[in-house]
Amino acid sequence: MNAEANYINTVGNSLYSLIEKLFPIHRSTTGEGVRNTLRCISDEMDVDLKIVEVPTGTKVFDWVVPKEWNIKDAYVKNSQGKKVIDYADSNLHVVNSSAPINAKMSLDELKKNLHTMPDKPLWIPYRYSHYNENWGFCVNYEHYESLVDGEYEVFIDSSFKEGSLTYGECLIEGDTKEEIIISAHICHPSLANDNLSGISIAAHLINFLKKQKNKYSYRIILVPSTIGAITWLAQNEDRLSNINCGLVLSCLGDAGHSTYKKSRRDTALIDRAMEHVLMHSDTGYEVRPFAPYGYDERQFNSPGINLPVGLFMRTPHDCYPQYHTSGDDLSLVKPEALADSYSKIVEALFIVENNGLYISQNQKGEAHLGRRGLYRQLSGQADQRLDELPVLWVMNYSDGQHDLMDIAEKSGIEFRRICKAVEALLAVGLLKSTVE
Amino acid sequence: MNAEANYINTVGNSLYSLIEKLFPIHRSTTGEGVRNTLRCISDEMDVDLKIVEVPTGTKVFDWVVPKEWNIKDAYVKNSQGKKVIDYADSNLHVVNSSAPINAKMSLDELKKNLHTMPDKPLWIPYRYSHYNENWGFCVNYEHYESLVDGEYEVFIDSSFKEGSLTYGECLIEGDTKEEIIISAHICHPSLANDNLSGISIAAHLINFLKKQKNKYSYRIILVPSTIGAITWLAQNEDRLSNINCGLVLSCLGDAGHSTYKKSRRDTALIDRAMEHVLMHSDTGYEVRPFAPYGYDERQFNSPGINLPVGLFMRTPHDCYPQYHTSGDDLSLVKPEALADSYSKIVEALFIVENNGLYISQNQKGEAHLGRRGLYRQLSGQADQRLDELPVLWVMNYSDGQHDLMDIAEKSGIEFRRICKAVEALLAVGLLKSTVE
């Protein structure tokens, strides 16, 4: 096994391992599940994740932080007293944010509050109702069909109380105060791809970023979706102007190819960097334009916020059948897919970090590269140690109008090869950076 | 038969019926045929069509209104005194705007003034010579070949006299003085598709538009082609600045798919509206760029006029074999094709009428749509009564930069669905118009 494959293997296993640990926790928009998830990440990854509590009733833009929801137990017993639906078996069985209930009822009455998917008869659907006090259970269709007439005891020991909305945040300071944000939603219960994959990758990026010297500061935010992102934005409104760009991470572990959904700005550096990385990967990929439907990029890209934040995923949520069902379990996420997603983010961040405007110190005619050891001595055969083409591109287009990303796009040459040419040219004084 | 099919049926039959009534009239650039046509439309459609007479000799831009041409009779008799070509059989037999003649001549002499189409041997060609006093007859090629040697008597009882050029005009006043013009040419003799189809649709649009409240004023103009459009423009030059956009209608009844030729401005609202309607129809279509060759859009799009006026047709004139022949008869136009053309124009006008710039009243983060009844209460299944996607698009892009047409194009969502979302958002105060 070569070095690269070995690295992929190690990273993939580590990413998968964190997902395994977080999988059993029952998360919701608010409550202990989110707190336990954040604590588990801090412990497992040895990172300093600030846990922020925002009280119920806090006004956040057009929204209000809801009451905190917690649940202890839930079941449905048949007339023989046997639990036919049991929260202990799967936290998906209860509608997320379900109101408490303790009642007896007929099968017909019960069925009005049972959710099932006849077209996917072996999977329990994931259903939530965060802003309305309803109750309900979710079961797979075969299970649903097997229920017989009779009186049922319905019990949900949940509570809505004054409490708080919880999110996690971690800042890795760089050379400048300008920030890149990485966001993942942490409100889904035992679903592996959506979004323990995103959470695990975000947590690993913390460790990666804090070990290297960065130009930008990085802020990783782990928030419940929609209301969590809105809360974070409302509470940080005065520092949004510091944000250079960002990524929302979700569904990054399935075997499908990578999908990048561009920011509303469409041609921001992060959009171009992600597309560049995907285009130069040897796997299939899709780049989609922004649309105001999806994950928390909706909030970052709302018109009054309008940050260049894209969404990185693999198979989009509406394109894989296990989405929001019990089929989205540990078997759906693959270590190698996780590692691949992670590597592509690292590559895109490398571009954002290293892009810059350089000025050729020899604008008239070509520089005599040969006498500086940057061009072959004898015609005919390429010198394996010299990568001449990116050198020529960088020299010709470092005219004060084109930065390295422009040059990589124009030339079709991978950004890292462009960077190596830049290093060689800086070393011989043929190139200068516009910033010192 | 459902309501929509029933409507199409009714409209189609009405459109066809007017064509049938106008078909026998012998029209030319000037003369009684045009007047009779305009009178017939006024009577049949119960509309108030102003008939304008512009005297012979009037200077109109680079042109001069010609003498008025009329014709009473025309025939060619053989040596036995039998009419072998008779104007009474078809007004296409005489070259339109032919000079009078009463002479005897050999077959060879006659043939110099006979027009025929060897490649379409069963059809009489339609030929005209409006600005030169020649005479001639048109016959189908089989007919032409059957003529035997001998002396022929040639008789055309036509006249060029001081008179006028005639056109019809109808103004339907709207909320503003800004006008949308609909133009169709009325100078062709008994040809059904070119252009009784356009005339009939224009006449029906008068009735449709006067029955509803319109933002724009509508001016329907029925003019002889080229010189008629030039005359209208020359006489109305001081009000051209009131014109918002327009459509020229021609050849709208054949079974082919719709074709829209864009205005010289290429991206005027009418161009985008027509393309939007065609793209969202379930039929094939073609959109062509502007070219200075075709119908009266040439005049509206001349550089010194440059109005955003497109051409709507079905099969372009150079693409159907019956064009300008006796094959363009009542059998070529279909009620359902006429109704389809008509409906598409109505849809495009709906867009022009309803496009506008709105401002979201919640620019930061998404609005809490759920508490306003605009978003599903429970995850997982779409609520059939709620069309959430256009709501999200309208909210995100109503940023002061994008009007509804922009949003429809960006989202790929049909304009009417966008409009329904706008209504719902206006009702709950989440959106405001930029005009009051």
Next chain:
Amino acid sequence: MNAEANYINTVGNSLYSLIEKLFPIHRSTTGEGVRNTLRCISDEMDVDLKIVEVPTGTKVFDWVVPKEWNIKDAYVKNSQGKKVIDYADSNLHVVNSSAPINAKMSLDELKKNLHTMPDKPLWIPYRYSHYNENWGFCVNYEHYESLVDGEYEVFIDSSFKEGSLTYGECLIEGDTKEEIIISAHICHPSLANDNLSGISIAAHLINFLKKQKNKYSYRIILVPSTIGAITWLAQNEDRLSNINCGLVLSCLGDAGHSTYKKSRRDTALIDRAMEHVLMHSDTGYEVRPFAPYGYDERQFNSPGINLPVGLFMRTPHDCYPQYHTSGDDLSLVKPEALADSYSKIVEALFIVENNGLYISQNQKGEAHLGRRGLYRQLSGQADQRLDELPVLWVMNYSDGQHDLMDIAEKSGIEFRRICKAVEALLAVGLLKSTVE
């Protein structure tokens, strides 16, 4: 044989004939070979080619003019005294700019300085090492393999001396001092396509251009590649602002289709003119964007020079196997391919010469073309003598915003047809030039 075929034949034979005469001369970056080539062109074509000598050591931008290299003889003898490699057989046998040597050595030692191409075993490679004093021989692979062990006598009678770099230049003065430059490299030894084809076409263009009245001045420059172009630019820096555009000519005689590589400006008139000519030719072609790798267009398009100079060739150098081998001999270039390349350049120069901005004198509505004899008198059949479509395009788009190249591109009509319409319209006063 018709007139056009006859012309092509004559031109093709003349182009080929000059190549034949120049083929045996041993050229290098500097030295007698270049001088003899320029003298031969002057004599054969009866043109006044100024021969410029730039002394060794002259600083030209980032480069220094090297010592002049000349060679009298070179061979390798085996132990029997038999010449097994002989410069007299092919000037490709010696590495171009090889240092002198007179030594005895083993086969193993010799082989370190022998260049060969195992994948093209019958061709001698062309190798050069202009800026390093190495020695070497080139042989075909079969030849190389046939050498037997033993002692070899290696002899190269070459010299590097203070001298000069030589180039040729010819100015054909036009109505204005604005210049169009045509450049071809003259440093390659006995290779026919690369670049005697470009040299021969450049020489023939001198004769063509001096026989006609031109708006622009034309400067033909025949320079050693890279250092020669850089030298020319450095020495003419103060007049570069006079240059309107230009073409670099290379590899124009092989049987492949035409390839045009655009200037760095991408949409300069020369770029559009070349693409127009290629698009309207009935042969295949390729248009490539600028890239800073190729021939002397690299120098003209360096960022501090940035002249709109494109590269015209047939099969690009990296796409034909004979490139830089003895396979690039007289059999590779075809008279008809040379004539085709030449004709396309002439066409593109015709466009550059004749493009201009005209103003229609009838901006409102169409002009009455019929009364000026520019439109058919009778509908239905096109008048073969009238080419109405370009007339309509020129009239509609001569609005002060569109020049003839714009109109040709918009209409898809060949530039020469547009020009004929312009002539006809100027004649009747419907069009005026914006320059007098």
